[in-house]
Amino acid sequence: MEYFFFIVRRLMWSLLVLVGLSIVIFMIARVVPGDPARIALGPLATTEQVANLRHKMGLDRPLYVQYAVYIGGLVRGDFGQSLLTQRSVALDLRTAFPATLELVLATIVIATLLGIPTGVLAARFKDTWVDNIGRVVSLLGVVTPSFFIALLLQLLVGYYLHFLPVNGRLDPSVSFTPDITGLVLVDALIRGQPGVWFDGLRHLLLPAISLAAASLGQIARITRSSMIDVSRKDYVEAARAFGIPDLVTTFKYMLKPSFIPTLTILGLEFASLLGNAFLVEMVFGWPGMAAYGVRAILHKDFNAIMGVVMITGAFFVFVNLLIDVLLGTVDPRIRIRGARS
Amino acid sequence: MKRVGITFLALGAVWAAAMASAATTVTLNVVQIFGTIDPAKVTDYTGYMAAVNLYDGLVTVDKDGAIQPLLASSWEASPDATTYTFHLRPNATFHNGAPVTADDVVYSVKRLLAIDQGPSYLFKGVLGPDSVTASDAHTVVFHLQKVFSPFLATVPLIFVVDSKTVQANVKDGDWGQAYVADHDVGSGPYMLESWTRGSEMRLKRFDNYALGWGKDPIDNLRFVVTNDEATVRSLAASGELTMTSEFQANETYTALAKMSRFRVVEQPTGTAFYLKMNTQVAPTDDLHVRKAIACATDYATIRTTIYPGDALAGPLPAVFKSDYLDTLKEPSFDLNCAKDELAKSAYAGKGPIPLTFTYVAGASFEEEIGLLMKSNLEKVGFKVSLDPEPWNRITEIASKVSTTPNVTEVFFGATYASPDSMFFTQYDSAASGTWSSMEWLNNPDVDKMIADARATTDPAQQAAIYKKLQQTIVDLQPDAFLLVQKVRHAMDKCLTGYNYVPVQSFDYNFHNYSWTCGN
Numbered sequence: 001m002e003y004f005f006f007i008v009r010r011l012m013w014s015l016l017v018l019v020g021l022s023i024v025i026f027m028i029a030r031v032v033p034g035d036p037a038r039i040a041l042g043p044l045a046t047t048e049q050v051a052n053l054r055h056k057m058g059l060d061r062p063l064y065v066q067y068a069v070y071i072g073g074l075v076r077g078d079f080g081q082s083l084l085t086q087r088s089v090a091l092d093l094r095t096a097f098p099a100t101l102e103l104v105l106a107t108i109v110i111a112t113l114l115g116i117p118t119g120v121l122a123a124r125f126k127d128t129w130v131d132n133i134g135r136v137v138s139l140l141g142v143v144t145p146s147f148f149i150a151l152l153l154q155l156l157v158g159y160y161l162h163f164l165p166v167n168g169r170l171d172p173s174v175s176f177t178p179d180i181t182g183l184v185l186v187d188a189l190i191r192g193q194p195g196v197w198f199d200g201l202r203h204l205l206l207p208a209i210s211l212a213a214a215s216l217g218q219i220a221r222i223t224r225s226s227m228i229d230v231s232r233k234d235y236v237e238a239a240r241a242f243g244i245p246d247l248v249t250t251f252k253y254m255l256k257p258s259f260i261p262t263l264t265i266l267g268l269e270f271a272s273l274l275g276n277a278f279l280v281e282m283v284f285g286w287p288g289m290a291a292y293g294v295r296a297i298l299h300k301d302f303n304a305i306m307g308v309v310m311i312t313g314a315f316f317v318f319v320n321l322l323i324d325v326l327l328g329t330v331d332p333r334i335r336i337r338g339a340r341s
Numbered sequence: 342m343k344r345v346g347i348t349f350l351a352l353g354a355v356w357a358a359a360m361a362s363a364a365t366t367v368t369l370n371v372v373q374i375f376g377t378i379d380p381a382k383v384t385d386y387t388g389y390m391a392a393v394n395l396y397d398g399l400v401t402v403d404k405d406g407a408i409q410p411l412l413a414s415s416w417e418a419s420p421d422a423t424t425y426t427f428h429l430r431p432n433a434t435f436h437n438g439a440p441v442t443a444d445d446v447v448y449s450v451k452r453l454l455a456i457d458q459g460p461s462y463l464f465k466g467v468l469g470p471d472s473v474t475a476s477d478a479h480t481v482v483f484h485l486q487k488v489f490s491p492f493l494a495t496v497p498l499i500f501v502v503d504s505k506t507v508q509a510n511v512k513d514g515d516w517g518q519a520y521v522a523d524h525d526v527g528s529g530p531y532m533l534e535s536w537t538r539g540s541e542m543r544l545k546r547f548d549n550y551a552l553g554w555g556k557d558p559i560d561n562l563r564f565v566v567t568n569d570e571a572t573v574r575s576l577a578a579s580g581e582l583t584m585t586s587e588f589q590a591n592e593t594y595t596a597l598a599k600m601s602r603f604r605v606v607e608q609p610t611g612t613a614f615y616l617k618m619n620t621q622v623a624p625t626d627d628l629h630v631r632k633a634i635a636c637a638t639d640y641a642t643i644r645t646t647i648y649p650g651d652a653l654a655g656p657l658p659a660v661f662k663s664d665y666l667d668t669l670k671e672p673s674f675d676l677n678c679a680k681d682e683l684a685k686s687a688y689a690g691k692g693p694i695p696l697t698f699t700y701v702a703g704a705s706f707e708e709e710i711g712l713l714m715k716s717n718l719e720k721v722g723f724k725v726s727l728d729p730e731p732w733n734r735i736t737e738i739a740s741k742v743s744t745t746p747n748v749t750e751v752f753f754g755a756t757y758a759s760p761d762s763m764f765f766t767q768y769d770s771a772a773s774g775t776w777s778s779m780e781w782l783n784n785p786d787v788d789k790m791i792a793d794a795r796a797t798t799d800p801a802q803q804a805a806i807y808k809k810l811q812q813t814i815v816d817l818q819p820d821a822f823l824l825v826q827k828v829r830h831a832m833d834k835c836l837t838g839y840n841y842v843p844v845q846s847f848d849y850n851f852h853n854y855s856w857t858c859g860n
Contacts, residue, residue: 034737042384044756044766046462047774053458085538086377087522092538151571158575166575168540172368172563175535285567287540295374295539 003328010324014317021313022074022306026067029305036300040083070306079310080303084295089307092292097311098182099169100281100288104273105183106208111215112266116255118216119223119262124250126228134220141217147279150210154283157206165203167285174199207284211277215269222265226258260331267323271316275308365856366561367836369584369849370576372568374539379521380500381452382459387564389845394544394562394852396500396527397551399427399446399481400493402847404840406611406661406758408493412441412501412528412551413481422488422798425496429479433551435503435528441551443475448504450483452516460498463757467492488796490803491759497844498757502526530852531562541565550852557855559836577603577831584832584839597831607829609651611660611843612754613763616714616821617779618747624694625747629686631818634696634748636678637717638821640671647713648706650824655811657763658825660843663800664760664807669815672822679721693724699738699746702729707750710823714748739776749779752826758844760807764791768814780819787813834858 037053038045054060058069073080079089115138122134158166169184170176176196178187184200230236231254239249278290289308296304371387378391393401399413410416413427433441450473453461467489474482485492502517503526510520520526525533528551531544544562546554565582567573570593576582577597585597597603618625618634625631644650651659654669688694698714700707708729715725728746730738738744755762766772769791770783787810794806814820828841828848835858842848 034734038736041458044462044775044777046465049457049462084374084376086379086382087519096539154571154575159578162579166579167565167567167572167581172366172543283569283572285540285565285572287537292539
């Protein structure tokens with residue numbers, strides 16, 4: 001029960017964080033140079049037209065009134081109108097968010113499936129050539145910007161080898177709208193269209209690999225160092241002394257406690273990728289929320305900026321909460337500590 | 342019998358497959374997203390790129406800037422040029438099959454003026470909500486509130502929407518804005534097939550297009566949104582791209598030219614590149630200072646090395662043939678001339694003259710021009726402060742004379758096919774306070790000449806005014822006239838029909854293109 005209240009407390013704090021975030025972003029969006037009404041109407045609009053639109057948008061009202069109106073709308077699920085796309089931000093996000101989510105999910109899957117074994121192997125064969133290769137690969141992944149990897153893959157695989165597509169979510173010849181969940185791979189499966197699924201996967205691979213490199217490196221490094229720490233514990237020595245096979249010791253007794261910091265990192269990576277995917281999205285013409293957010297900033301599209309930040313922020317908070325719950329499940333000591341705090 | 346049926350089915354499948362492969366698709370990259378496809382709200386080049394393919398106006402513009410029939414097969418103006426009557430083609434239909442009528446034109450104009458965005462600013466004081474009437478189903482009359490001689494040149498920007506469909510989808514008196522933002526309600530040569538915002542737009546050919554189709558038309562259009570040079574090259578290498586945007590880097594054009602499939606097509610445009618000088622603040626309020634800056638501009642290096650273009654002698658590019666003053670002398674780089682002019686200025690002899698010089702942050706060629714100008718200007722006695730600013734910020738600082746820099750690098754192209762678009766927007770006092778009029782010229786003689794040209798219906802008299810106006814502006818030297826921009830595309834050798842049109846993105850009307858390599 002105490003743990004339940006701990007979660008509720010965390011939830012309340014999360015709400016406060018979101019309110020704070022909304023105030024900060026609302027203010028920042030308004031000090032970015034450029035008049036949004038002028039940008040929306042085009043360079044040749046008359047001063048009178050600009051003034052009319054400013055009035056229509058409520059930009060001539062005090063900031064606190066503008067904020068109150070915005071929050072009022074937000075509570076009703078209304079993110080306002082986008083100046084850039086001339087339609088509701090909620091509608092824009094409904095199509096852009098799943099595209100980014102699909103990309104980020106694929107990224108996390110790749111990073112996890114490759115990062116954890118790399119970390120485990122590097123720890124198991126510490127200070128051997130296996131470890132050295134693992135460390136170099138991890139470090140390269142962390143320090144190389146994802147857009148650079150994206151360009152490199154694009155040139156190599158798209159330009160020279162023509163092996164995988166380099167733009168968009170589906171081939172131009174494929175007529176398919178992912179209107180069930182917004183995720184091409186999931187919707188194609190639901191509708192039983194394996195051709196579309198395969199085409200979607202081919203389009204997803206390069207952007208996901210580009211984005212996964214940094215997370216992969218991070219996960220591998222954290223897993224390695226946690227595994228090394230755990231390997232020095234008494235119970236691991238005891239397990240070895242009892243003659244339990246090495247594979248069982250590594251994966252059954254060492255990996256689970258070592259996974260705690262990795263899980264935390266995974267959660268943070270997952271949430272931050274939502275906002276950080278924009279360069280990769282730009283390079284691969286991926287119609288996602290991150291690229292949408294950047295365009296919104298460049299066009300000073302207030303409502304779109306707020307929408308993207310609030311969704312990313314909410315997701316960040318939600319994933320953090322989820323990780324707390326998961327950590328409590330993986331390690332009961334965390335659950336007890338949380339309940340007592 | 343069963344076997345015959347199967348044979349027919351198989352033949353049908355083969356025929357269908359052959360027909361499917363016969364469709365030609367042109368894929369073109371664009372460097373910014375399609376903001377809106379509502380013709381009453383479009384403002385930028387991608388918006389107009391969609392609009393000219395989805396919608397038709399009463400008239401359109403050809404490569405020479407001449408007005409050509411479109412939905413209207415003919416038109417006439419009253420002797421006093423305040424009434425224009427357009428006769429619609431009887432066979433024109435919207436994409437849903439409904440006929441295009443005079444009522445649709447009346448509604449489209451009312452809608453444009455009511456929404457008060459997009460090109461509506463052109464009609465302020467010229468058209469009111471009741472200025473357009475339908476005489477019969479195929480005749481529409483425009484009653485102008487005053488003589489406005491460039492009127493016909495602005496008509497191509499009035500795109501006609503299917504009034505019945507729009508009215509059926511009006512919500513809360515929004516003139517159908519929510520609906521038209523996502524749906525095509527036009528009669529243009531192409532129909533909207535799909536649109537993934539931020540990624541791509543696909544259009545398909547409208548078989549029943551009123552103007553018909555010539556030989557080897559383009560069946561499908563795909564606009565891919567990407568401004569990444571590596572992506573453009575990869576798309577070209579993989580055979581996916583047919584035509585690049587006009588905004589690629591030199592390296593991309595060079596790389597594509599080396600691919601056997603591509604050729605690079607280059608044409609002069611109606612867009613000029615200026616150093617706009619604020620004539621109301623020190624020291625550029627002094628004519629001799631402005632002339633000194635013009636003399637210290639290394640035009641040849643800029644045009645040949647930094648940014649390819651043709652020579653520009655005055656405020657008007659030569660594309661406006663009949664109104665162009667061809668006796669203007671091409672400006673030249675002469676540091677002695679700059680020193681002499683500076684010596685005549687009121688600021689001479691007081692040490693280095695401070696000068697603020699602004700360009701678009703991130704535009705490397707503009708930065709190179711800025712550095713070149715700084716180097717040359719400091720040789721003759723200026724102290725130049727280079728201030729790169731984001732474009733949004735430039736539009737903001739241009740709104741006040743006190744915040745407008747001494748010199749700003751600005752491109753400007755005609756919005757409609759008339760010199761009025763170049764003169765009024767840049768030099769008329771009524772247009773002050775925008776990025777296009779950062780000169781703050783506020784000259785009564787210039788204002789009068791622009792007004793006189795607008796009120797004159799005689800083309801010869803109008804041309805005479807415009808020529809005098811060009812000389813006056815050159816004498817006042819509010820700008821250093823850098824160059825006329827060239828437009829470049831790398832395009833598949835099989836794709837023909839591209840011609841630069843001096844209005845918005847009208848050169849991307851793919852009804853004028855064809856695929857010459859068979860299928």
